[in-house]
Amino acid sequence: MSQPSIPNTNPFKSELFTVATVLVAAWITYAMHLVFTVVPNEVTMGAVQRIFYFHVGSAFATYAAAFCMLIGSLGFLALKQNHLDSLQLAAAEVGLLFCSLVLITGMIWGQFAWNLAFSFREPRLVSTLVLWLLFVALVALRKFADREQAPAFCAVLGILGAIMVPVVVFSVKLLSPIAQLHPVVVEHGGLREATFRTTFWVANGAVVSMGLLFIWIRHRIALLEIRSNEQNI
Amino acid sequence: MFNDKLRVCWRLFRKDLVIEARRGELLAMIVIATIGLSVILSYGAWLAGLSENQRILLAPALSLSVLLITALSVIGKFSEYDEQSGALEGLLMADVPSEALYLSRVAAIWVITFVAALVASLILPTLLGLPQVAALFTVSGIACVAGISLGLASTGALLASVTARVRVGGIFLLTLVLPLIIPLFFAGCEVLSGQESGHDFWWTVIWGLDAIYLAAGLWLHPYVLVNRTALPL
Numbered sequence: 359m360s361q362p363s364i365p366n367t368n369p370f371k372s373e374l375f376t377v378a379t380v381l382v383a384a385w386i387t388y389a390m391h392l393v394f395t396v397v398p399n400e401v402t403m404g405a406v407q408r409i410f411y412f413h414v415g416s417a418f419a420t421y422a423a424a425f426c427m428l429i430g431s432l433g434f435l436a437l438k439q440n441h442l443d444s445l446q447l448a449a450a451e452v453g454l455l456f457c458s459l460v461l462i463t464g465m466i467w468g469q470f471a472w473n474l475a476f477s478f479r480e481p482r483l484v485s486t487l488v489l490w491l492l493f494v495a496l497v498a499l500r501k502f503a504d505r506e507q508a509p510a511f512c513a514v515l516g517i518l519g520a521i522m523v524p525v526v527v528f529s530v531k532l533l534s535p536i537a538q539l540h541p542v543v544v545e546h547g548g549l550r551e552a553t554f555r556t557t558f559w560v561a562n563g564a565v566v567s568m569g570l571l572f573i574w575i576r577h578r579i580a581l582l583e584i585r586s587n588e589q590n591i
Numbered sequence: 592m593f594n595d596k597l598r599v600c601w602r603l604f605r606k607d608l609v610i611e612a613r614r615g616e617l618l619a620m621i622v623i624a625t626i627g628l629s630v631i632l633s634y635g636a637w638l639a640g641l642s643e644n645q646r647i648l649l650a651p652a653l654s655l656s657v658l659l660i661t662a663l664s665v666i667g668k669f670s671e672y673d674e675q676s677g678a679l680e681g682l683l684m685a686d687v688p689s690e691a692l693y694l695s696r697v698a699a700i701w702v703i704t705f706v707a708a709l710v711a712s713l714i715l716p717t718l719l720g721l722p723q724v725a726a727l728f729t730v731s732g733i734a735c736v737a738g739i740s741l742g743l744a745s746t747g748a749l750l751a752s753v754t755a756r757v758r759v760g761g762i763f764l765l766t767l768v769l770p771l772i773i774p775l776f777f778a779g780c781e782v783l784s785g786q787e788s789g790h791d792f793w794w795t796v797i798w799g800l801d802a803i804y805l806a807a808g809l810w811l812h813p814y815v816l817v818n819r820t821a822l823p824l
Contacts (some may be wrong), residue, residue, distance in 0.1 A: 435814050484777070491770035498766055502757045511753045514811045517772060518746070521803060525774070 375574070382564070382571045389564035393556040406470045411557060413463040415565025416456045420489065421565055423453030424523045426573055427496075431516035434509055440584050441577075443509040445517050447500060448576035454493035457568055460486050492519040505587075527541070594693050603687070603695030608702065617665050617703060624661040625710045633656065633718035646804060653719070655739065655776055657711040659769075662704040662743055667764040670751035683816065693748060693812040697805070700744035701737075706732030710734040735782045738797040742775045743768070745804035752815045775796045775800055 388471035393411045421547070430446030465475040478484060488563060498514055503511050594668045611617055632653045636646055673679040682692060712732070746768050778796040 416674075444809075469822070485774075488770055489772050491773070496768050498763075499753070499757070502759050502763060503753070504758075507756060510814050514753065514814055515750070515767060517811060518749075518804075518807055522771065522774075522808060525800070525803070571705055 362418065374425055375578075378571060378574070382567050385560075385564045389557075389561040392560055397553055397557045403470065406467065409463050409467055411561035412556070412565060413460060413467060416459040416463065416569075418562055419456040419566045419569030420453055420460055421523060421527070422569055423449045423456060423573060424489075424520050425449075425451060426570075428520035429517045430519040431513040431520065433518075434513045440509075441581060443513070444577050444580035445573070446512060447511075447580050448573045450493055450496040450500070450512070450516065451576055452569055453574045454490070454497055455572070456565075457486065457490045457493050461490055469488075489519075489523065492522060495519075596688050599687060600691040600694045603682075603691060604698045607695060607699035611703070617668060618706065620668070621661050621665045621703060621707045622710055624664060625657055625707050626714055628657045628660060629653075629711060629714045631717055633715060636719055637811040643721070646721060648721055648784060650716055650721060652709045652780045654676045654708075654715045654781050655783070656734075657715065658704065658708045658736070658739070659743065659772060659776060660765075661707045661711075661759055662700075663747065663765050663768055665703060665707075666700055666744075666747035666751050666768075667762070669696075669703075670748075671760065674755040675742070679816075684727075689813040689816060690809055693808055694815075696751075697741075697744045697808065700748055701740050704740040704743055705729065705737065708740060712736070732783060735779050735797065736786055738822040739772075739775050739779045742797070742804050743772055745801065745808045746771045749808040749812055749815065752812070760761070771804070 362577070380559055389411070393408050397408070397411075399405055426449035427446055430442050430444075430449055433442035434446060464486065467473045468480075468483070476483060496512060496519060499515055500512055502521075636649055636653070641649065749762065750767045751764055754760060754767065757763050775797060778793040778800075781793040782790065782797070
């Protein structure tokens, strides 16, 4: 495997990284403020409805991670560069984190809304579970494969996994609405009040940007790990 | 050129089947595992005191579960033989095209998995005490099982090359392949359960995913062999 030149400086000591971290922290704080102190309780669901602001954002962050995973995997197979493998690794781990959040928040919502934490008759829940299993498989493969072979193997599985994302997302849209329990809020013109709408988009943006920041941080940690391995620290 | 590759593919496929016919280990293993699993699962169904209608509804899911578990345990073994005997090494040194290598492996696994499917569809309904022993032997039942076996063989052949060189070996194949196969499993259950609504959609899922997996396998297979070809000869 060709080794790229990894800069011999601490990747966390960059101005851009500091600015991004501060911005994301401020965005998250503002989103929390909107969700917990500004938005009123929803009429039917009550306080539980607030979970929706993080649930949808986590789903978007999962898809963003899957996209980064695809870029990292394709890039690694084409160029054989360590930083692309690190991007794939980071995206898979962060994807697993956010996909777990989607599942957990979805189950909490389901328990209150439908009196069911999980139902095999709800395609979105099942497809998210499949996606979660894919991320688990990727993270496990990284742990079990030899260090030399892991990048190529994970890239192959990463591409297969990323191909599955549009399949699981869009297949849901092809199913009859009768077969689905999941609410379709935004597409059906929900969130009519401006406060709900603003909070929804601010919270989504905050969670997605936090996901991307996590990928950046994990990517940098992976590069530091490679460097320390090269130098036998 | 294309004909040459097909000819090589056919010869490799015949070699795999002839060796398996002489040895008989995998076939014996798959039949015994299928019978054993069928006994355990159908006992569970009897213990739950399910009515005949409920058992009829359960039969497709149970037979596909048996198929998946037995097939995945055998696919892993299939690749381990080639790795341990050095056959794969020999084929790569003989400059055999990787497409032919992959397609012949898919075909061999497809045939062996189909045997498991046939055994399961004979034994399970009998053990479940169902009068419709031949229910799965309709044209649509056979086409459905063939479609699921093809998806299983396409992903299995690709990822078995990965797990053959991973510390935990063949058992790990279940972890990698299951998330990719679950959508096929659901689609198969829907088709075999005989519900008319949404039939076309589930057929599209089965054959669409088969096409995606086969194409992805053809494209990605050389990458999982890349470390082998880099060996000093």
